[in-house]
Amino acid sequence: MSLDLAYLARAAERGPFTRVVVARAQGSVPREEGAAMLVWPDRIEGTIGGGALEFSTIEKARKGLIGIEKIPLGPAMAQCCGGAVTLAYEALDAASVAQITGDWHARPLGPDMSEPLAVTRALARARDRGETPQMLIGDWLIERIAPPRQPVWIWGAGHVGRALVGTLAPLPGLSISWADSGAERFPETIPEGVAPLIAENPADLVSLAPANARHFIVTYSHALDLELCHRLLNHGFTGLGLIGSASKWARFRKRLGALGHVDAQISRIACPIGDPSLGKHPQAIALGVATGLVKELTAARAATERGMRAG
Incomplete structure (x- = not known):
């Protein structure tokens, strides 16, 4: 550590x-x-x-x-x-x-x-x-000395969003931003170190996200999910996960293509998020997301250290 x-x-x-x-x-x-x-x-x-x-x-x-x-x-x-x-x-x-x-x-x-x-x-x-x-x-x-924290943006403060924040917030090395459309959407107590962001249209907050952020879209609205995917594809990201079924993702791929995004860009979006074999319970989704994220960050750190030793 x-x-x-x-x-x-x-x-x-x-x-x-x-x-x-x-x-x-x-x-x-x-x-x-x-x-x-x-x-x-x-x-x-x-x-x-x-x-x-x-x-x-x-x-x-x-x-x-x-x-x-x-x-x-x-x-x-x-x-x-x-x-x-x-x-x-x-x-x-x-x-x-x-x-x-x-x-x-x-x-x-x-x-x-x-x-x-x-x-x-x-x-x-x-x-x-x-x-x-x-x-x-x-x-x-x-x-x-630890490098700067990995920015993680969670879009949506419903059941899955709350489970994600509750699971990810205690992990070291993360800087979590949590976005939704109103203060009433959030729980009364927000974990320490998590920054709540509120906008009538949360997609307007995309421009504030650093280009190296990892995003998880779990909002209450398919229309908002689509707009977030569209804006984030234009904005840039390190990782982007979308909650949804195979049929939802098929529709989104088609609509994102109609918005001008090529297949190589669209394929950078992971849908569904987490590990489907664990089930669809919010905490099960959160566990799958957290496991995958920790593995990715651990592999990235190991690759950086190998590069430093080689240099």
Whole structure:
């Protein structure tokens, strides 16, 4: 996982917190290296695996523990998974988050503030050769700064739109915009980090979307769905999914062709969205969409890292 500065900045708006990250994982453990949890006096966000480990970690974070802690899960926590984790605790607030810059963030969590030669060399190899350094070298924690979040636009705040937002909002690395025709169309509580957009004709909002956004069209109106497809084909996108049946898609292909779009363009639209084998329940559709999106983004990141190493 990478260090998401936009997420941490929003978290710091709620006050100072302790960030706990799995800096090293050995053997059978609840979460992978990079998994993190934010701890405030009155709330937590994220998870390092739950259970006794997480309960103990929250208590220590609230008591002000800062630094590195090595935990053998069997002997220390009486957990059946026989691995061990090394946790890093760091205190963050708005000012400290704002000071984080660059492509990699290396910082000491122990008493020695001088950068070890091993850390300097690891960072040089990461920047020059694209090698991923160990997350923990001595008492120094090293994390890659996450690239800008992937913009995701969800068109429609009905049952499927709500299921999509509820499923996608907790995923890391996404910036979600949610569009519909009126405030009454949205639920009373919108997940944090999701930006609601309202226009009498939501298609008028297309011009605001970045060209690299991924779109999911799930509105209440076939006419609006068609207009959104038409405008987005002219506007540009990285991905575009449309909810619908085979017959709806056949009609749309014909109508989009009549509007001047060639087959190669129209074929970039995925219809139906999600995984049809999971069924048509809104949550099932959302699960299929989320799975496909995570796979796409993971593959894209892997391709970028291979390119960096090759370069």
